[in-house]
Structures are given as C-alpha cells and as structure tokens.
Amino acid sequence: MNLIFLGAPGAGKGTQAEVVCNEYNIPAISTGNILREALKSGTEMGLKAKSYMDKGALVPDEILIGIIKDRLAEEDCKNGFILDGFPRTIPQAEALDKMGVVIDKVIDIEVSDERIVTRMSGRRVCEKCGSSYHMLYKKPAKEGICNACGGTLIQRKDDHPDTVKDRLDVYHDQTEPLKDFYSKQGKLFIVEGQEEVADTTKLVLEAVAKQA
Ligand code: ADP
Ligand code: ZN
Secondary structure, X not given: XXXXXXXXXXXXXXXXXXXXXXXXXXXXXXHHHHHHHHHHOOOHHHHHHHHHHHHOOOOOHHHHHHHHHHHHOOHHHOOOEEEEOOOOOHHHHHHHHHOOOOOOEEEEEEOOHHHHHHHHHOEEEEOOOOOEEEOOOEOOOOOOEOOOOXXXXXXXXXXXXXXXXXXXXXXXXXXXXXXXXXXXXXXXXEEEOOOOHHHHHHHHHHHHHOOO
C-alpha cells in the first residue's frame, strides 16, 4: 500500500506514520528527517537545505524530488511505503505521477492553526538519533533524554513560535492545495486530529483500512 500523510507542520503526521508503518510493515519516509540527516553529515545537499529550513521555507522542489526518487527505488519500498512530508507542493505531486508512482490513499490530519502553535512549542527532538517527543503528549521516560539512544532532547530551530507561523503560512499557501488535487482523484481521507494522540491513531488506522 502506497500512502501519503498530509497535514500542517505539527499536526502529528510523523507520529501517526510511525504507528502505521509498524502495523503494515512498510517504511515511513520522512523528508524532514532525510534533510536533517543530510545536514548533520554535512553533505552539499544538507547545507543547501539548511538556509530554507531554518527560515521555515520549503526546500526547492528539484532537491526533494531527487531525494524521493532515490529513496523509492530502494528494496524496502517494494511492498509499499508511507510518505511523511512529501509531496508538499503541486509540482512535487506531479513529479510522483511522472515517476509512475501510484498512490493508494492520502491521509490528511486536520488540526487548527491555534492548536498547532501551542503544540509545536512543546515539541522536542533527539540531537543524536532524531526521535521526536512532546513535553505533554509524548514524554520521554527521563526528562530531556531520548528513550531510544540516551541523547539530549532539543527544540528544533524551526519549532520556535515565529518560525512556526511562517511554516503555517507556507502550508496553507503551497501544501493545502494538495487536498483538492487528491480529492479529485478520490484518494483523500480526512482525519480530525484529536486531543489524545491515541484517539487520532485509531481514526488513522480506520482510514487506512477503509476501502477507497
Ligand atoms: P514538519 O512535518 O514538522 O512540518 P518536517 O520535518 O517534515 O516538518 O520538515 C522540516 C522542513 O524540511 C520543512 O519546513 C522544509 O523546509 C523542509 N522540507 C521537508 N519536506 C519537504 C518537501 N517535501 N518540500 C520542501 N521542503 C521540505
Ligand atoms: Zn535518540
């Protein structure tokens, strides 16, 4: 099954994608994580992406399209995949079509801007392995420390409130039109983000299991 997870930054796509990927045994591909990895290893692509990411802007389409093309060609994507954070623009979605990638479903997680701003301020990531946490919704066992690797939890630069507002503008402007794009193809499933992460997960799993 080939899935796309859509939603505003901080809507919880990544967390939900992780659950579905374990349930269905397909990889969850987060373009944000791929870019942050590239940045950490100091590759040319990573350095180029950094200036955009820090501002909360989108990294140019051609970079992302290249990343996804390579990643989807890997062996583990044969039985399906979840795209988390891609496509984020209409040209990116069109590029998927051009690659001959058939998407089965698009799961759109809806959360109001207001709640997103509050939520994002509590988001933390592991400096070392990139695992994500939340000070209210997904606490680590030990405050400030990653459960997976013992690394230190930090706030991403682009999770600072001002940058979050910019990212929301970018989302409404460039990413939200994808809802229409996929709705016209009959592939869009809307899930209302709930207060409790587990409640959203239940709705997401139902949407994934539903016949299109
Ligand atoms: P979130 O899901 O919290 O919005 P991500 O971790 O997915 O954030 O992405 C972080 C940043 O990486 C984005 O703000 C953007 O700069 C860049 N990025 C990730 N995916 C894409 C994409 N498909 N197109 C353009 N830029 C992207
Ligand atoms: Zn870690």
